[in-house]
Amino acid sequence: MSGVPALRASDPALPAAEAAAAQYVAVAIGGEEYGLPILRVREIRGWTPETPLPGVPPHVRGVVNLRGLIVPVFDLRRRFGAGATAPTPRHVVVVVQLGRRLHGLLVDGISDIVAVPEGAAQPPPAFDGLIESQFIEGLVQERERMIALLDVERLLSGEAASETP
């Protein structure tokens, strides 16, 4: 929790949602920005060391104790094939809830919360050979920046079910 203010989706301080606009938490990985649907975000916490797991893919950093629950932490940078993150306490883990399962996503930091009006996102162009393109559901332009909106379901759907290859 060190250094990063706790932020929850239910926080009243969040900007009020515009009608028919979906809100996204914009996270930074290197120079890129990605949007995570805010309704999926359970909480945002500072990075703490994980306990590594044997026999898992390299982007699975390990598990952490989230108030008594064992939650896996995934290195998004690594998942997108861009090398491993060397985390510091200034890094951030976004806890995302899918169904009843919680997943931690390690990112460099939180940059913004953006409202994306319906239909404002462009379909992603086909990036050939880019791992991350399969997880992107749209692109939005926000004050000269481009944010890639992530399809969290697709990103995480394989993690729980599949056995180690």
Next chain:
Amino acid sequence: MDELERFKQTFFEECAELMAVAEAGLLRLAPGEAEAGELDAIFRAVHSIKGGGGAFGFAELVAFAHEFEAVLDRLRSGRLPPSRALADALLHALDILARLLAAAQHGGAGPPEAAIVAADLRTLLEGAAATAPASAPAAAPVAPAAATPAAQAAEGPGTYRIVFQPHIELLQRGNEPLYMLRALKTLGFAHVTCHADALPPLPELEAEHLHLAWTVELTTAAGLDEIRDIFEFVVDDCRLEIVRLDAPDAGSEFAETEFAETAFAEPPAAPPAVAAKPQPPARPAPAAEDGARASAGAAAGGQTIRVDLDRIDRLVNLVGEMVITQAMVAEQGAALPPDAAPQLRAGLEELARHTRALQESVMAIRAQAVRSVFSRMPRLVREVAAETGKEVQLVMSGESTEVDKTVVETLVDPLTHMIRNSIDHGLEPPDEREALGKPRVGTVHLSAQHRSGRILIELADDGRGIDRPRVLRKARERGLVPEGAALSDEEVDNLIFLPGFSTADTVSAISGRGVGMDVVRRNVQGLGGRIVVASTPGEGTRFVLSLPLTLAVMDGMVVRVGDQRFVLPITHVVESLRPRPGDLRGLVNQCDMVMARGEYVRLVYLDQLLGVRDAAGDPGRGLVVLVETDEGDRLALAVDEVLGQSQVVIKSLEANFRRIDGVSAATILGDGRVALILDIAGIHEMGRGGARGTGRRPAGAAEARP
């Protein structure tokens, strides 16, 4: 007989629960807040008590519950308008029911008011059926002094005409009209006429259908209620008309009303319960009620209480958190200089002891005898034996062995499957057994016992044993075993747990259900358990299931490997030792055997197996922990350091992630960090091939061994 007692016990426990439901509902009924669902719940509760009571032959209880139920039925169908007086009457009836239950349980006599209250209820019913609803409650409280002339006239001998026209399915409900007619005869002089006009021609006659009706003219000194009592159990299944012939204005309806009044006019019929009735706001007869509740309480309090499982789960979780906190505090305390704060240290020790005692007590609440699962098996055995044409006797022992409720529940499926398998595949047909010089009747032995903090469940049959050549041939055919691989007998036996394995040449209806032994094993492993099979050709097969007693906490040894800590289940730890260089033996560049207690044991490097960095990697400098699987296989784990022993709370990895080979679960240590609990048998299997990650076949779903 013993069995019956247990069922009775369960029935009374359930009754206590049902009574609570009914009472809560009725209390809400009084202020007029009850909803239809509520009434249904009350009705069902009383109905269940009646049903169960009937099964055990508690006639008085059943008769009363029947009246009660009838009123409730009218009420919920809207034919009887709810009112304060009605609610009070029903509450009173509930108290009587509680006392009848207590009487049934402890063998005493029922409360004398039961008959009166029953009559009271009937009055409510008839009031609803005949007259304006509002008058129904008013009709109930009739003091003896106010008995009408008609009621007085009803006393003394009289002649009744009883028309008894059973519904066609009366016999199928287990009733016998003959008994009722005989009972009528005991009351006085009866002239019975049988009406057989509805009888169909013989070819169409169904033996279990009743087409007869009777008219009885009975001259008796008995009252209408005594006559009615005879038909108590069949009133729903027949048309019954009882008319007093010598009374003025004789008529069915009138007779009923008269009957109710008669009941109140009976000599002992002036207990305070009745007298108290007309005061609507007061709950009727508080004294009687308290008595009822006290006796019901005594009945329940002595042995068991039923508690919502959620509450216990919450308690278990809280204790789990407390164990973690206690470990954390203890860790801080241990860091103090030895002579600092002696009182704090003493307090911490005390805390550790109490925490453990508390945790054990809480776990004991959840403990349940395996009997609840075992008791389902005789029936299964009978069914499967009948389906397969085999003769089987089931011998069970250790049914009272206790284990956590969650473990008990998850035992049902594996056991069911294993027993089906044992009978279907294991046991020979009777003739074949006879030819082999075995008794015709095969024996399946199911037992449970505690051993070193686990429960062992054993299922043994005296059948033909596993046909190893055939198993091996099948496994080779399916590519589960490489050609030319030499397997030990034990390894061959354990092939049946592989996915996609089937020994039955023809898939039978019994065990060919798409769930195989691989699924059984996976379920068992999911519980942190193991299953092994041992077989002797011609003599039988024995499965041993080993499960943890609880899925919530365990005692663990915390070890350090490199920069990581792991927890070894203490029940598997034999000892830890620091090997001398001469104790280590190796083949290639690495020592893979260690001499421990006079035998060479395979050495497993946890850092390599689990991919840990920065480990010493040298058992000569580190330590070796000798562990033993449930099957008795020993192996030596090379670790850097033993950090101590502590009680750990078992946390699921699967809840948010998935199963990991060699890891049974995770836990949270005193510093809040997660540590993995190692699965010794899994490590044993993984380490078999020498390198990490081998020796384990994918545990994906597949067609199964039937």
